[in-house]
Amino acid sequence: MKTDVLVIGGGPAGMNAAIEAARAGASVTLVERQAHLGGQLVKQTHKFFGWAEKGAGTRGIQLAEEWSKAVEEHENITVMLSSEAIGLYDDGAWMIEKEGKLIPIYPKKVVIAVGAQEKTLPIENADIPGVYGAGAIQTMMHVYGVLPGEKYLIVGAGNIGVILAYQLAQAGAEVKAVVDVLPKLGGAYWVHVTKIRRMGIPLYMKHTVIEIKGTKWVEGATIAEIDEKFQPIPGTEKELDVDTIAISIGLSPLTDLMYQAGVELIWIPELGGLVPVHSENMRTNKPEIYVAGDASGIEEATTAALEGKIAGAVAAKDLGFDVNDEAIEEWKKELSQLRDAPLLERLRQGLHKLHEAAKERGLQ
Amino acid sequence: MKRIENHPILTFKRGKKIKFYFEGKEMWGYEGDTIASALVANGVKVFRESLKLHRPRGFYCAIGNCSSCLMTVDGVPNVRTCITPLKEGMRVERIKGKGALHYEN
Numbered sequence: 001m002k003t004d005v006l007v008i009g010g011g012p013a014g015m016n017a018a019i020e021a022a023r024a025g026a027s028v029t030l031v032e033r034q035a036h037l038g039g040q041l042v043k044q045t046h047k048f049f050g051w052a053e054k055g056a057g058t059r060g061i062q063l064a065e066e067w068s069k070a071v072e073e074h075e076n077i078t079v080m081l082s083s084e085a086i087g088l089y090d091d092g093a094w095m096i097e098k099e100g101k102l103i104p105i106y107p108k109k110v111v112i113a114v115g116a117q118e119k120t121l122p123i124e125n126a127d128i129p130g131v132y133g134a135g136a137i138q139t140m141m142h143v144y145g146v147l148p149g150e151k152y153l154i155v156g157a158g159n160i161g162v163i164l165a166y167q168l169a170q171a172g173a174e175v176k177a178v179v180d181v182l183p184k185l186g187g188a189y190w191v192h193v194t195k196i197r198r199m200g201i202p203l204y205m206k207h208t209v210i211e212i213k214g215t216k217w218v219e220g221a222t223i224a225e226i227d228e229k230f231q232p233i234p235g236t237e238k239e240l241d242v243d244t245i246a247i248s249i250g251l252s253p254l255t256d257l258m259y260q261a262g263v264e265l266i267w268i269p270e271l272g273g274l275v276p277v278h279s280e281n282m283r284t285n286k287p288e289i290y291v292a293g294d295a296s297g298i299e300e301a302t303t304a305a306l307e308g309k310i311a312g313a314v315a316a317k318d319l320g321f322d323v324n325d326e327a328i329e330e331w332k333k334e335l336s337q338l339r340d341a342p343l344l345e346r347l348r349q350g351l352h353k354l355h356e357a358a359k360e361r362g363l364q
Numbered sequence: 365m366k367r368i369e370n371h372p373i374l375t376f377k378r379g380k381k382i383k384f385y386f387e388g389k390e391m392w393g394y395e396g397d398t399i400a401s402a403l404v405a406n407g408v409k410v411f412r413e414s415l416k417l418h419r420p421r422g423f424y425c426a427i428g429n430c431s432s433c434l435m436t437v438d439g440v441p442n443v444r445t446c447i448t449p450l451k452e453g454m455r456v457e458r459i460k461g462k463g464a465l466h467y468e469n
């Protein structure tokens with residue numbers, strides 16, 4: 001199968017990349033591993049933060065619906081669901097696995113927008129059933145309507161942890177505690193923090209989980225306060241009667257496809273770990289490969305969508321399609337405005353490292 | 365481990381009931397479930413064991429990234445049950461070791 005632009009991943013980044021490339025006149029194939037479009041958004045029942053014009057105040061699930069509709073209605077876009085890109089072959093084929101069948105796609109350009117994976121907690125017993133990624137619990141709860149446990153401990157009080165606490169309570173579960181090693185809340189949005197405080201969910205800062213109990217599955221946990229060196233302070237231990245532990249200590253970009261295809265990766269912890277070196281135009285060292293969204297560095301849905309638009313439009317432009325350069329510049333401006341928020345200092349440091357690396361390599 | 369019935373924001377339009385088998389035991393899920401969500405709703409926590417130390421494993425990411433949820437489905441080993449839709453009559457089993465493909469030559 002031939003296509004101008006292959007977009008891998010149907011989250012906010014991928015959907016917007018597809019829409020912009022198609023708008024410019026390119027033929028687009030969008031492959032998504034899940035049976036539905038939307039990426040992480042399909043489980044976000046809360047009203048989004050960010051910019052009102054960019055979808056803040058709208059629930060993630062609604063944003064997902066609007067964008068999927070635009071993708072499905074566009075005549076230049078072919079959507080393949082339950083279809084996973086598994087690698088690039090020597091003849092230029094991107095191999096897609098769809099329900100047990102292999103389908104080679106020969107694209108001129110590829111936008112990799114595969115999102116991120118949740119980090120795991122490096123302590124004993126963190127591998128047994130009952131210890132789940134926070135996003136995984138959200139998926140079970142909001143996509144399939146299933147609660148995987150009754151009594152929860154949430155490790156990590158960033159946005160995801162705090163929002164999950166609220167959503168679990170909404171779904172009828174009991175949240176025994178949210179813990180975080182930081183002395184005070186960093187990135188979590190205050191509305192959600194206020195909500196969980198009002199619900200009486202205890203939030204322990206400068207605390208971590210020091211023991212996960214159980215052999216076959218989680219049967220309890222111990223949390224404790226920590227000192228400046230992140231060591232537990234004896235005498236501060238608290239036993240919690242929980243059957244589920246949600247881990248929300250961060251995400252890292254999914255880079256395996258990029259790595260296999262020869263995209264250069266560098267280590268920038270502020271952006272989630274290994275990230276693809278890319279320019280503001282989302283170009284990589286591989287002239288046929290563009291990146292966007294969480295896969296290119298961990299941020300948010302609004303920035304993912306803008307990066308997707310840029311990647312899609314630039315890919316089409318590089319193929320010779322007529323693209324409105326002013327629109328691209330406008331999206332870049334919006335991106336830098338979004339990234340200008342006071343809370344995002346760490347992110348800006350990461351982006352600075354990334355832009356330096358791209359500049360050194362002469363990526364446009 | 366239960367189905368959410370009342371939710372302030374979401375309504376779950378469950379499809380038709382689907383019968384499947386876990387380790388030979390009859391279980392029920394709904395159209396729209398993945399194998400993993402149906403197992404979890406039926407109270408199953410242990411999906412397989414780790415290769416070397418035989419430690420229990422459940423799902424972890426629920427979006428197909430981590431391989432924690434691999435099981436044998438209708439005789440095919442290493443199926444990611446968290447992104448595989450549940451189908452009528454499926455036979456789902458815990459994997460023994462790495463599993464083997466039984467190709468006919």
Ligand SMILES: Cc1cc2nc3c(=O)[nH]c(=O)nc-3n(C[C@H](O)[C@H](O)[C@H](O)COP(=O)(O)OP(=O)(O)OC[C@H]3O[C@@H](n4cnc5c(N)ncnc54)[C@H](O)[C@@H]3O)c2cc1C
Binds near residue numbers: 012033044116303
């Ligand atoms: C709990 C939580 C709360 C959040 N709250 C907010 C918020 O309030 N505001 C906000 O702006 N953002 C929020 N976010 C972040 C936001 O959801 C993500 O930043 C955004 O979804 C990233 O978009 P993306 O398109 O890069 O990746 P994703 O949404 O992760 O999409 C990637 C897609 O690629 C698919 N895929 C992966 N690999 C392959 C492959 N090999 N082949 C085919 N398809 C593949 C995946 O199935 C997925 O659908 C939240 C996230 C979480 C987890």
Ligand code: FES
Binds near residue numbers: 427429430432
């Ligand atoms: S739970 Fe991670 S791949 Fe299924």
